[in-house]
Amino acid sequence: MKILLVALGLFLGSIGSSAFAGDCVSQKEMAEIASNFSQFKKLSGKEYCYDGSQTSNLIATIMYMRKTAFAQDMKPSSDELFSGRFAQSWYNYFIGRINDLNVQSSCPKGVGAYVYGFGNTMYVCPMMLTDSFSSLDRASVFMHEARHIDGYPHITCSRGARKNLQGACDSRISDGGSYAVTVETYAQLAKYATDLHPALRAYAMASAVTYADEAFETPTRVNRQENLLLMAESRDLYLMDIGNAFRMKSQGQTPALGHIVPRAQHMILFPDDKSQTARYLFTKNAGEISQAAGDAVVEYNSKSPEERSRLVDLHIAAQWNAKIYTDRVTLACDPRSPSTSDLSFNGATPVGILYINGYTRTADINYVMTSTGTVYEFGCQNGRALLRPSSVKMDQKYKRIHKVGNTMMALTQDGYLYQINGSQASPVKTDIDGQIHEIAPRQSYQFLDGMN
Ligand SMILES: [Zn+2]
Known part of the structure; x- marks a missing residue:
């Protein structure tokens, strides 16, 4: 039996920690590696x-597994993110x-590496070995595959994102x-690696929670809090605690003003200045990673x-995605094929996705506001692309709508925040009223951040 690692677009692109030309592995290290992997003997x-x-990136990953330093005392998390059982x-x-x-x-779309239910060979797909992929991701994948040698084949989920x-x-x-190994390796890197770039740490944490959320039939317990991230015209970022009187906490600055597209637990920034490329966004001035945030972003950046x-x-679900263009939506509904369908707005002009039911990776249908204030529905239903006028009506032409827990939050075109309750929109007073450029859902995790 072939055991696949299904990456589904999460493991795409590179991270700054990949092997830099010029870095070298000592003769002593190479002798050690060759003693374990005879293919490197020469x-x-x-x-x-x-x-x-490709060889270089394989060796860089082996070195990453050999050399990444962790804290001496790695306490388990109080939820199910990190037990420490794979921390040796x-x-x-x-x-x-x-x-x-x-x-x-x-390899087929979305497959990064695999092993068979016999032997001690790991098969690595070319996608994993491009220079635009990180040793951090690869190390997690290699550990995942090694676990299959102990047994532990996958199942097919009857529910959830997959x-x-x-x-x-x-x-x-x-x-x-x-998949437990996948979650634990990312969580361990995020929490306990002693010399990890803050942006990579944040990336690893988001990856751990994404797999915890999506790769298990029985939901994984992750202690977290849902918040709203606000971007001000000044480029300042704030985390708003909806359940605590809308209290706001500073989160550093965004490198550029723009639109935040959620991708599972990650955030992607599409700068308003279209000469800039789209990339992962991190809060608290963690900096950036050189990695492209998935296929859709690679395509965007090439234009x-x-x-x-x-x-x-752009909407990124677990098994489908939708690119909303000025005149049409391009839907990729088949997770196993690159085929897409284009559907026309027939004269309507879309202005942005409204996450009326919240951003989830599982929903089949989402909503998009048009310039006339009417709402359309788009999505993939039973694998079929769909775009149609919606019966949903909003009281004004909102720029953005997100849900935080059960609370619907809306941003107006002129930078004010509202809480929507049924057909009732009530203003939420902030210190940056009229200056709010963007909002996005944002979770904090007890294991990494503590709670607010
Ligand atoms: Zn697997």
Whole structure:
């Protein structure tokens, strides 16, 4: 049986920590690595310098597993994100199960690596080994695959973000299968790696929670709080505690004014200045990572500023996505194929997605506001692309709507915040009234952030 790692667009793009040309691995290290992986024997007589090749990225990942330093005392989390049971030497765990890395020339969409239910070979897909992919992600994937050597095949989820995707789930995180390893390795990096860039730390944390949320049939317990992130015209960011009198806490600045597109627990910034590229956004001045935030962002960044300005909004679900352009929506409804469908707005002009039911990765349908104030529905229902006028009516042409818990929050075109209750919109007073540029849902996690 072939055991796939289903990445589904989460593991795409690169991180700044990937192997930089010029960094070298000592002769002594190479001899050690070659003693565990005979395929590197011919490289073992001398120092090895990274060159961005597939072999280079394999070796960089092995080095990442060998050398990443963690805190001495790694306490388990009070939820199910981190038990510490895979926290011993990652490298020793890995070489205890895998002794051959076989690079494939092609793999199906979304597949990063796999093993069979026999032998000690891990098959690595080319997507994983591009220079635009990080050793941090690869290390997590390699540990996941190694766990399969102990057994632990996947199941098909009957519910949730990965519903009906063959072999894309484990039953529950407490079983300690391969997705538990994925969650724990990311959580361990986020919380306990001693020398990790703050943006990578935030990226690892968001990845841990995303897998915890999406790759298990039985929901994983993650202690968290839902908040609203506000971006002011001054570029200041604030986290608003909806349940605590809308109290706001400073979160540093955004590198650019723009639109925030949620992608599971990650946030992607699409700058208003269309000469700038879209990229992951991190709060608290954590900085940036060089990684492209998925296929849709790679495509966007490859276009001219003028072409970029035609993308109005982007919705990223677990199994489908929608690119809202000025005149149409392009829907990718099949998670196993790159095919897309274009549907026309027939003269209406979309201005932005309204997450009336909240941003979820599981919903089939979402809503989009048009320039006349009418609302359309778009989505993928039973695998079929859909765009139609909606019966939903809003009292004004909102720029953004998000839900925080059960509370619907709306941003007006002129920068004011409202709470919507049924057909009633009540203003929420802030210190940046009239200066609110963007809002986005944002969770904080007890394990990493503590609570607000
Ligand atoms: Zn797997």
